[in-house]
Amino acid sequence: MPDSHLLRLARQSEQLDISIINGRIIDPANQIDSHTDIHIQNGKILALGQAPDGFKAQKVIDVTDRVVCPGLVDMRVRLREPGFETKGTIASETRAAAAGGVTSLCCPPDTNPIIDNAAMVKLIRLKAATEGVAKVYTLSALTQQLKGEKLSEMRELKDAGCVGTTNALNPVKSTLIMRRALEYAASHNITVFIQPFEPWLSDGCAHEGVVSTRLGLAGIPESAETIAIARDLQLIELIGGRTHFCQLSSAGSIQLIRQAQKAGLPVTADVTSHHLHLTEMDIGFFDSNCHVLPPLRTQRDMEALRHGVQSDILSCIVSDHQPHDSDAKLAPFAETEPGISGIETLLPLALKLVDRQNMSLMEVISRLTIQPARILNIAEGTLSTGQDADICIFDPEAYWRVEKEKFLSKGKNTPFHGWELKGQVEYTIKTGEIVFSRK
């Protein structure tokens, strides 16, 4: 389906010409951090500073003491549609994204049916255009049906709009098939996103350590991640090709990525906002909201991950949003489904690094905007003039209590319920349309 056709079907957008005044504009892509105004016309960024002659705003938003930054780019979001609509839909989860300040998101191919053919890409894009309020990008399945056996038609999927390819949470067991998949993707300049799980060591539900031993839960050792990364790094050294490692959880993994980057391999990596603030201890007495993959690990790992973000080895922070229906978490720990509904807490959890790691707002915001956009190779995450007016406005000093019942996401599965967080989204604007406003 051509894009023009998509546009015609698109939900009637309520685009406005807007002036956002008196805010602190932070745009890491352009290294801007200044108190000034920004003007939006026809869904695009028109100008920063003085309004150009003749511009008349239909709406003026005064955002004194607020930060105005590019709409967030969340690299890993499960919308659950198609296939798992009891957990979430494109409509519900893109609204949750808007509430979290996210204007662009990327969903992995593990929907049902799986995104391993062009029709699925078109279906999701159409649904997102007609029912969603965020820009939805997709990754294609690396192998057919994510089985790790045959390559997907990843070039056709790229042409249909996929911005990369991945086998999601299903590790490719065969090193030979992984090698070929990396080679084929590199031939077509497709970035491969790898979730590093060594399949033989990953059959557990918690970090293998003190807590898993205490609770009698099957453990996943740190080496389940480092072995997988080490294998794939060796292949990348052989092949080249852009590769991104998803949601690292351990100190050892950061070491490996750091060495690879030093050696000049085209490798990047990310971390989830929950791995930056939770450890295995948070499982307490079997809190299924802390059942995530990769598992929450030790204090030492958590601190290494924070340092990894600071030193830019981990260049983006993702929510790894995985909304669940309540039944999915109502069972003995190992039988519950892993994942956190995280998109509405992404920004404040990331902002904690400002105080914790002494990072600047600019640095933290870059991990949530331009850096993921660059890895996905999409024209998002900046406030450059002429760009789509995708903007997040937040109060960096506002404290608020996380109440899961108030999530717009269908998934109320958060371990942060009751946490007092600092930094609250007030407006989210997508191509000139106010898609979220707290007031």
Place this chain on the structure above:
Amino acid sequence: MITKNIQLDEQGRLKHFLSIEGFKRQHLISILDAAEPFANVQEQAVKKVPLLRGKTIVNLFFEASTRTRTTFELAAKRLSADVLNININTSATKKGESLLDMLHNLESMHCDMFVVRHNQSGAAHFIAQHVSPHISVINAGDGCHSHPSQAMLDMFTIRRHKKEFANLKVVIVGDILHSRVARSEMHALTTLGVSEIRVVGPKTLIPTGIDTFGVHVYHNLQEALVDADVVIMLRLQKERMQGALLPSEGEYYQHYGLTEKKLAYAKPDAIVMHPGPINRGVEIASSIADGPQSVILEQVTNGIAIRMAVMSQALGPRGSDSSRIGGNA
């Protein structure tokens, strides 16, 4: 994060008995003390006491068990409670009815206590968190996590033979990795102040970070047995031979099976325990299982007394001394 100890109610009385973790020394001692009179009841001609008359106790077993279920049943009956035994094939529940739906159905039948065994770690905690407030949950074994009444009956047995816990050397032998009994025993022994606990097994059967339980790890049984006062053998599940945890039963017996020759390294008055069922010739020689140092059958008898103590503390008349565990804890 769930950190609240739900095992005690607001008055410090026993509500649920899910794991040894979370109880203080005085709690455990009070359970042991409460079991003493019940141990004597059992030797009388009329074994029943009317403490739980009118209460309904459901044995909810999602995993096969003979000894544990029977002793819970006997304990309940000797307390004059009504007992319902439900054996559920876990695969059957997976097909349709959820665990919670089943529980809510049972609640509607006005039961007072669930005695739960389940193959998943945390199942008893999960059930305790979701049942109506008037119901008590007793964990009769959850996955690899906990089997607190087994640990307590073992402590009871040890106390009857050894009086003081403080100076004992206790050795736990075998499949620590998969053993809920071992986990509960380690917690109970450390809480009761046992000075030295040794766990023994090949690395494949010793979980990561076990030293944080306050135990010493051995891979050689003879070395571990030196001067031991109590030797606790664990059952080796046959399925451990698959999945490359062990090469063969024969080799296991050779190195980790308790034989008279190896037992000679322990103190002459050392007692030998086993939670059952025994694999003779795999983890223990018959001559020891049936020998003078074995207290294995005594453990079974004591199991009834301990379970009577736990049930009466959780369900017994409020305000009576037996319901308050450990005084003003």
